[in-house]
Amino acid sequence: MSENVNTIYIEKWAYGGYGLGKLPGGKLIFVEGAYPGELVNVKITEEKSDVAFGKVEEILERANYRRVPKCKYFGVCGGCHIMDIDYKKQLELKREVVVDQLKRIAKFDGKVSDTIESDIEFGYRNKMEYTFTYENNKVKLGLKMRNSNKVVDIDDCPISPTSFNKALQEIPEIVEISKVKIYNPKSRAGTLKHLVMRYSHSNNQTMAIFVTKTERFEEAEFIRTQILNRIPQINSIIHVMNSSDEIVLRGPYKTLYGSGVLEVEMDYEKFQIPPTAFFQNNYNVAVKMVDFVTKNLNLTGSENILDLYAGIGTFTMRLAMLSRNVVAVESSHISVKAGKANANINNLRNIRYEESDVVEFLKSYTGNADIIILDPPRSGAGKEVCKEILRIKPHKIAYISCDSSTLARDIALLKEDYNIIAVQPFDMFPQTYHVETVVLMERKER
Numbered sequence: 004m005s006e007n008v009n010t011i012y013i014e015k016w017a018y019g020g021y022g023l024g025k026l027p028g029g030k031l032i033f034v035e036g037a038y039p040g041e042l043v044n045v046k047i048t049e050e051k052s053d054v055a056f057g058k059v060e061e062i063l064e065r066a067n068y069r070r071v072p073k074c075k076y077f078g079v080c081g082g083c084h085i086m087d088i089d090y091k092k093q094l095e096l097k098r099e100v101v102v103d104q105l106k107r108i109a110k111f112d113g114k115v116s117d118t119i120e121s122d123i124e125f126g127y128r129n130k131m132e133y134t135f136t137y138e139n140n141k142v143k144l145g146l147k148m149r150n151s152n153k154v155v156d157i158d159d160c161p162i163s164p165t166s167f168n169k170a171l172q173e174i175p176e177i178v179e180i181s182k183v184k185i186y187n188p189k190s191r192a193g194t195l196k197h198l199v200m201r202y203s204h205s206n207n208q209t210m211a212i213f214v215t216k217t218e219r220f221e222e223a224e225f226i227r228t229q230i231l232n233r234i235p236q237i238n239s240i241i242h243v244m245n246s247s248d249e250i251v252l253r254g255p256y257k258t259l260y261g262s263g264v265l266e267v268e269m270d271y272e273k274f275q276i277p278p279t280a281f282f283q284n285n286y287n288v289a290v291k292m293v294d295f296v297t298k299n300l301n302l303t304g305s306e307n308i309l310d311l312y313a314g315i316g317t318f319t320m321r322l323a324m325l326s327r328n329v330v331a332v333e334s335s336h337i338s339v340k341a342g343k344a345n346a347n348i349n350n351l352r353n354i355r356y357e358e359s360d361v362v363e364f365l366k367s368y369t370g371n372a373d374i375i376i377l378d379p380p381r382s383g384a385g386k387e388v389c390k391e392i393l394r395i396k397p398h399k400i401a402y403i404s405c406d407s408s409t410l411a412r413d414i415a416l417l418k419e420d421y422n423i424i425a426v427q428p429f430d431m432f433p434q435t436y437h438v439e440t441v442v443l444m445e446r447k448e449r
């Protein structure tokens with residue numbers, strides 16, 4: 004065995020999708036592609052003073068919950084990480100990560116419920132961001148490799164709905180014939196960067212979004228006509244102009260075909276979602292999460308609610324139906340506009356949208372709130388937001404998180420004045436290591 008390869012027993016599953024073991028001498032090693040209970044030969048890829056990282060070279064003792072992954076690109080494409088283990092085991096491992104993060108960072112060792120599953124393990128994504136590239140002078144379309152900007156050319160993705168796969172098969176050729184230049188992030192030359200596909204599972208609508216570097220996109224008309232002939236499933240085509248190389252979907256847009264919004268319906272509400280606005284990525288789990296949060300807050304109809312990071316109003320609408328009023332705080336202009344429209348569509352007059360950064364809003368907020376719900380991006384709410392929440396003293400808090408480490412960091416602060424009533428993981432992203440968590444808290448009696 005080479006010097007750089009060690010035999011490691013994987014003791015547990017760690018945040019970020021790694022199997023965790025120890026090197027001879029006791030240093031922790033985070034191993035990509037290994038699962039708890041396995042004995043593996045690991046090649047060290049990075050060694051720091053306190054921890055190391057590695058990749059599996061050979062599995063010596065294989066976990067019995069491993070399975071054959073359903074995707075031919077698994078292991079190369081960075082989209083999925085754990086498609087090679089049973090779905091039930093995926094749910095268990097995700098719960099363990101939440102338990103571990105809350106214990107280590109927030110010093111919470113109370114109950115964490117079993118992960119609520121996604122009704123569909125595959126085809127669940129309602130948004131995918133693909134990248135265009137050239138390979139041997141031909142147009143290719145695909146997903147990025149893990150921790151890399153290299154694009155894997157794909158023509159089928161099992162976690163996407165069928166209309167996205169049809170687009171993956173047809174659009175590279177349409178783009179090739181159109182002769183539009185593909186953008187090269189190194190030279191910063193070229194036009195077309197990404198295809199973003201969005202889907203409404205409730206209304207069976209598909210939106211194709213072409214993202215270009217600049218406003219110029221003369222080939223758009225040809226591409227539009229070809230799509231309408233070849234991919235009848237697509238009922239909305241959008242052109243987004245975005246000069247940023249970091250964020251895929253943002254910037255001004257033009258509707259090339261169709262209504263220009265995606266329509267989504269839940270049991271009690273309807274939403275219109277603009278092309279660049281956030282929406283939860285797995286419809287059936289979003290439905291379960293809205294039900295869980297609104298039911299477990301035990302609303303009486305008399306509450307004043309602050310809904311922070313409200314987006315287009317996924318939680319806002321139901322909360323407004325069950326309470327006195329909701330103030331929805333959101334920084335994206337497009338989402339605020341859509342949120343107000345959604346309030347109208349649902350005939351709700353007790354929602355006030357505030358277009359603002361959450362910290363700025365809270366700092367100048369002098370009112371009270373019975374309940375605060377917050378659903379921040381991956382970076383979490385942070386110290387300043389938590390400080391303001393503690394000042395406002397809501398009776399209950401519902402924290403919806405897509406990153407268990409920033410969740411645990413923020414819970415450590417809120418725990419001073421709040422008891423944790425429920426911790427509920429949801430499987431918003433099957434086949435990946437990501438886990439969504441709802442934490443419900445109640446103010447301590449003093």
Ligand SMILES: C[S@@+](CC[C@H](N)C(=O)[O-])C[C@H]1O[C@@H](n2cnc3c(N)ncnc32)[C@H](O)[C@@H]1O
Nearest residue numbers: 281312313314317333334335360361378379380
């Ligand atoms: C995870 S999404 C949640 C949206 C919504 N609650 C939902 O379920 O659809 C986070 C939202 O916070 C918004 N956002 C991000 N940073 C923000 C900030 N500092 N202040 C206000 N809104 C912010 C984003 O535009 C996005 O709509």
